[in-house]
Amino acid sequence: METRELRYFVAVAEELHFGRAAQRLGIAQPPLSRAISQLERRLGVALLERTPRSVTLTDAGAVLLHEGRAALDAVAAAEHRARRAGLAAAGEPAVVLAAKAGASSELLAKLLHAYAAEPDSVPVEVVLCGPGEQAGLLRDGRADVAVLHRPFDDTSGFDTEDLATEGQVAVLPAGHPLSTRADLRLSDLTDVPELPLPRWPGPDGTYADGPGPEVQSQTQLLQLVSLGRTLVVVPDSARSQLHDGLIAVPVVDAPAVTTVIAWPPHSRSRAVAGLVNAAVRL
Amino acid sequence: METRELRYFVAVAEELHFGRAAQRLGIAQPPLSRAISQLERRLGVALLERTPRSVTLTDAGAVLLHEGRAALDAVAAAEHRARRAGLAAAGEPAVVLAAKAGASSELLAKLLHAYAAEPDSVPVEVVLCGPGEQAGLLRDGRADVAVLHRPFDDTSGFDTEDLATEGQVAVLPAGHPLSTRADLRLSDLTDVPELPLPRWPGPDGTYADGPGPEVQSQTQLLQLVSLGRTLVVVPDSARSQLHDGLIAVPVVDAPAVTTVIAWPPHSRSRAVAGLVNAAVRL
DNA sequence: CATGAGCGATACCGTGGGGGTATCGGTGCC
DNA sequence: GGCACCGATACCCCCACGGTATCGCTCATG
Secondary structure, three states, X not given: OXXXXXXHHHHHHHHOOHHHHHHHHOOOHHHHHXXXXXXXXXXXXXXXXXXXXXXXXXXXXXXXXXXXXXXXXXXXXXXXXXXXXXXXXXXXXXXXXXXXOOOOHHHHHHHXXXXXXXXXXXXXXXXXXXXXXXXXXXXXXXXXXXXXXXXXXXXXXXXEEEEEEEOEEEEEEOOOHHHHOOOEOHHHHOOOOOOOOOEOOOOOOOOOOOOOOXXXXXXXXXXXHHOOOOOEEEEHXXXXXXXXXXXXXXXXXXXOEEEEEEEOOOOOOHHHHHHHHHHHHO | OOHHHHHHHHHHHHHOOHHHHHHHHOOOHHHHHHHHHHHHHHHOOOOEEEEOOEEEXXXXXXXXXXXXXXXXXXXXXXXXXXXXXXXXXXXXOOEEEEEEOOOOHXXXXXXXXXXXXXXXXXXXXXXXXXXXXXXXXXXXXXXXXXXXXXXXXXXXXXXXXXXXXEOEEEEEEOXXXXXHOOOEOHHHHOOXXXXXXXXXXXXXXXXXXXXXXXXXXXXXXXXXXXXXXXXXXXXXXXXXXXXXXXXXXXXXXXXXXXXXXXXXXXXOOHHHHHHHHHHHHO
């Protein structure tokens, strides 16, 4: 099976529409139809159920969608990491670390400092990405190692080391009645009509319905909090980035957040090993 | 990057010889040379160092070999599992379990029996393979779940659950001086000139040099033990398969062997989940 | 019930790239 | 110095992939 066939199938399986999938792939619809039916013939199984009005996945199609995404990620990872290893000779950074923007920033700084002090360290490129994107970067090879946060991020499929565990705090506008409390419970925060929870865009870029404001970035969110439009619950370490007008109150029954360093289990990079070593020593 | 290119590169990187690699791939040498240099041009990095007398891997080439093998396994896994999911509708077994031939046979029997008794169980195909082959079957999708033995098998990259831990015993021919001992240490077993350790074929099918007999199978090995030509150290549970003429003596300082059930971390198969569930309940 | 819109499949054609053979060019060995 | 070995190059062929045009089926609509 060629990656081209896999890319085509994944596109159709995601769109459930040959025309749109073809458009996304930048080809015409007929060759796409042919490629899929040829793939089905070669596999000897039906992947899609076609009616003139709709396309649905068969069981085999659902399996191929899952496994195919993982396979395409693995191919992309091979390409990314090989290219990076080649450019490393030209002085480019040889290792990429992915971290959530605005999270664990102190820990991250200490980690990079500690690693840079090691004798055989190499330049590290840090990619700050949106929440939940680190795992994707790690899977398709755009990154070699990542800082994740359980239970928010899915660590399955990676090797990990725990670095720190912390509680969570609610960030509230100064002056709000709740902001004077010594601590809070999650039940205090749901159904606060004047501070509805914010809504983040989904993977497809659209927003779910709800009363809360639509947000795209941490900065924007904190500004909305200080304007008294919403509230947010964040790990304790994020306190250091709060400016005036924002009050942090511990939420005693919020799940503990564990910061972990994660890397692909088959990684043999000495730089990744060095970073992990420096991290566990912190 | 197409899987064809990856297959070609992996062949050359493993053979370090364009002619042999081409032969292995069933194509002529010139198109292979072109494909590799085209791949290097597209990646923008050198993968191989060529001299008229030898071919060696660059750093980038070594990375691509590693990551590329994983990627090819992932593609093969997608293909195998999709095909199996399709054929499951036709009454074929929907899930394949890989286990080492002759190991943990009682536990395996109990597991299969317990799972078959569950309400939503499906037929399970059991593949008995040689030592260390289970992980490969799991990686390229020929199997969905496997029974492995730490520390012999490498479990990295899989999710696992421990099932049992046991000590190891030395299997000796009846009548040998050591066979009357209540227990042994590893140091008693190295350098027993009349019972040199057996030699298994490597991944390439060849044998390392040494005094011990060359063996291919467990049966053959045990027969050689009873003939007084070699000795072997195996997990305690293998005792049940020893026939007359063979004596098992505990080796007190041999590493403990843990039987684990392993599956790909991203597996969403209900059958795999059911097998794992049945296994941990044993 | 007829018509048209939407969508995937089919028919047919052109071209680019992957594969083949023949040969070259460079290197080390007898 | 000639030869053997090995990867690269030159040249050719063919097919598989992609494009355009069109068909066939189904359902919504008046």
